[in-house]
Amino acid sequence: MFPRQAMHVLKFAIVGGSIGGLTAAYCLRQAGHDVVVLEKNTVDAFTNIPLCSLKIPPNMTRLLKHIPDIQNLFSQKGSIIPGFILREGQTSEIVGKMEFMTEEIRAGLRSDYYQVSYSDLWKHFYNLCNGCGVEFKFGSEAIEIQPAKVETDFITVLSSTGEVVCDIVVGADGNHSIVKEILDKYEVILEKTRKNVDEESKEEPGPEPWISCRLMVPLLRMQTDPELSILSQDNWENAWMCDGISYICGKDPLGQYYLIHVLCDHPRYFDLQETEWDDPLTEVPELLKKVEEPRLRKMLELATSCHITKQTSKVLLNNADKYNRIVVIGTAAHAAMINGSFNSAIAFEDAFTLGYLFSHLNFPDEVPFLLHGLNEITQRHTKIVRASDSGVLRLFCMPPGPEQEARDALFRQTLQHNQANEDTLELLWNTYITQFDYDAKEAVEEWWLNWMKPIQS
Numbered sequence: 001m002f003p004r005q006a007m008h009v010l011k012f013a014i015v016g017g018s019i020g021g022l023t024a025a026y027c028l029r030q031a032g033h034d035v036v037v038l039e040k041n042t043v044d045a046f047t048n049i050p051l052c053s054l055k056i057p058p059n060m061t062r063l064l065k066h067i068p069d070i071q072n073l074f075s076q077k078g079s080i081i082p083g084f085i086l087r088e089g090q091t092s093e094i095v096g097k098m099e100f101m102t103e104e105i106r107a108g109l110r111s112d113y114y115q116v117s118y119s120d121l122w123k124h125f126y127n128l129c130n131g132c133g134v135e136f137k138f139g140s141e142a143i144e145i146q147p148a149k150v151e152t153d154f155i156t157v158l159s160s161t162g163e164v165v166c167d168i169v170v171g172a173d174g175n176h177s178i179v180k181e182i183l184d185k186y187e188v189i190l191e192k193t194r195k196n197v198d199e200e201s202k203e204e205p206g207p208e209p210w211i212s213c214r215l216m217v218p219l220l221r222m223q224t225d226p227e228l229s230i231l232s233q234d235n236w237e238n239a240w241m242c243d244g245i246s247y248i249c250g251k252d253p254l255g256q257y258y259l260i261h262v263l264c265d266h267p268r269y270f271d272l273q274e275t276e277w278d279d280p281l282t283e284v285p286e287l288l289k290k291v292e293e294p295r296l297r298k299m300l301e302l303a304t305s306c307h308i309t310k311q312t313s314k315v316l317l318n319n320a321d322k323y324n325r326i327v328v329i330g331t332a333a334h335a336a337m338i339n340g341s342f343n344s345a346i347a348f349e350d351a352f353t354l355g356y357l358f359s360h361l362n363f364p365d366e367v368p369f370l371l372h373g374l375n376e377i378t379q380r381h382t383k384i385v386r387a388s389d390s391g392v393l394r395l396f397c398m399p400p401g402p403e404q405e406a407r408d409a410l411f412r413q414t415l416q417h418n419q420a421n422e423d424t425l426e427l428l429w430n431t432y433i434t435q436f437d438y439d440a441k442e443a444v445e446e447w448w449l450n451w452m453k454p455i456q457s
């Protein structure tokens with residue numbers, strides 16, 4: 001998977017066994033390191049969850065080609081998303097279109113935009129990890145980390161099932177990360193020498209907090225209504241853009257459900273209570289069903305499951321502590337929008353970057369450089385992802401008024417001749433599309449050639 005393996009072997013303890021944690025575990029093993037994963041849930045919590053679907057944009061699909069048998073998984077269990085149809089929230093009028101899968105775009109990106117069920121992707125990585133000697137501790141909730149006091153100390157993770165002593169703790173523990181909390185609590189953020197990276201990484205804070213929900217409508221129910229069944233005949237995503245809230249709807253990869261992803265940034269939604277992935281609500285809260293457009297309202301009435309996440313844009317501090325013993329990746333490090341286009345991709349890319357960088361480790365004293373590299377590479381990318389997520393929220397949840405009219409006028413251009421001119425596309429989607437081109441592998445290779453190779457040789 002990587003051109004070489006580390007000459008100096010470290011022990012990594014990864015907190016969190018979801019997409020970010022499993023990818024990190026697999027990549028670090030491929031890089032030659034010892035890995036133990038602590039996950040608070042049981043295996044069943046990942047394999048028996050109600051159907052969840054992850055978006056796999058081209059930047060992630062290309063990177064996944066380095067993972068064994070992934071193409072089989074996609075061809076058997078995934079589906080391709082051709083693009084978005086954008087609808088005015090009250091009238092359902094189609095005001096815009098974004099097509100990913102034109103010949104030209106596909107040729108440029110060398111990959112499709114997929115979706116695949118969470119459980120299927122999770123099981124794929126879990127099997128790979130088991131096959132290459134990753135140790136798992138399921139039902140182990142990390143509670144505390146005893147920090148290293150000097151650079152040479154080991155670090156200890158205290159969990160509900162005992163202690164794990166290791167060289168480096170990787171926090172892949174998601175939205176309410178305890179590892180990130182501990183990192184912040186110790187205030188052991190990298191020193192002033194890295195201030196420039198910090199400054200560069202600062203950005204306009206996104207809207208905060210925001211809510212993202214995933215609702216499921218059984219496809220059979222949709223198909224009994226001619227007005228609704230027409231929506232489920234292809235894999236296009238339909239986005240209804242309303243005031244303070246938007247509903248992005250499409251078929252799940254296995255064709256059993258119509259999934260409705262709800263994004264809202266208006267304070268009137270902030271009292272909604274979060275739910276666990278394996279225990280969603282069986283009734284959609286009334287607040288989410290208050291829409292005027294009759295087709296959308298009917299769909300919301302038919303939904304049988306509702307999962308709610310609340311996110312706050314995290315301050316972009318450095319991703320490692322000053323002794324280079326704790327590092328955070330994925331959702332634990334930065335709040336990419338859950339149910340969005342890039343939340344899985346960025347977790348996967350962070351983990352891949354970590355593994356690839358540590359395949360270059362020759363001596364223990366190189367660890368700080370490699371973590372510095374991780375920080376630099378991931379923060380730059382995170383900044384773009386967050387700008388895109390904020391842009392999507394702002395565009396799709398715009399209140400009525402002149403700004404919304406200007407948005408729709410621009411969107412309408414995308415309906416002419418099937419495509420907008422390049423300037424319009426760039427104006428609307430530049431930040432979003434830019435990420436499709438991101439290549440985490442190339443980012444590591446470039447960083448290594450510029451910074452690490454000269455030091456090692």
Ligand SMILES: Cc1cc2nc3c(=O)[nH]c(=O)nc-3n(C[C@H](O)[C@H](O)[C@H](O)COP(=O)(O)OP(=O)(O)OC[C@H]3O[C@@H](n4cnc5c(N)ncnc54)[C@H](O)[C@@H]3O)c2cc1C
Pocket residue numbers: 015016017018019020021038039040041045046049051052053054055118140141142143172173174175176177178214277278329330331332338339340343344345347
């Ligand atoms: C079961 C499940 C289903 C999901 N389904 C979807 C979906 O359908 N669509 C979507 O867009 N996103 C979904 N997500 C979120 C998605 O996986 C992430 O947004 C993205 O992949 C980034 O992943 P991550 O590994 O960084 O964090 P997460 O996927 O959030 O995983 C964090 C992991 O850390 C574990 N954990 C947390 N605290 C501790 C602790 N103290 N000790 C030990 N373990 C801990 C959690 O149990 C979880 O497994 C789901 C997440 C989970 C856990």
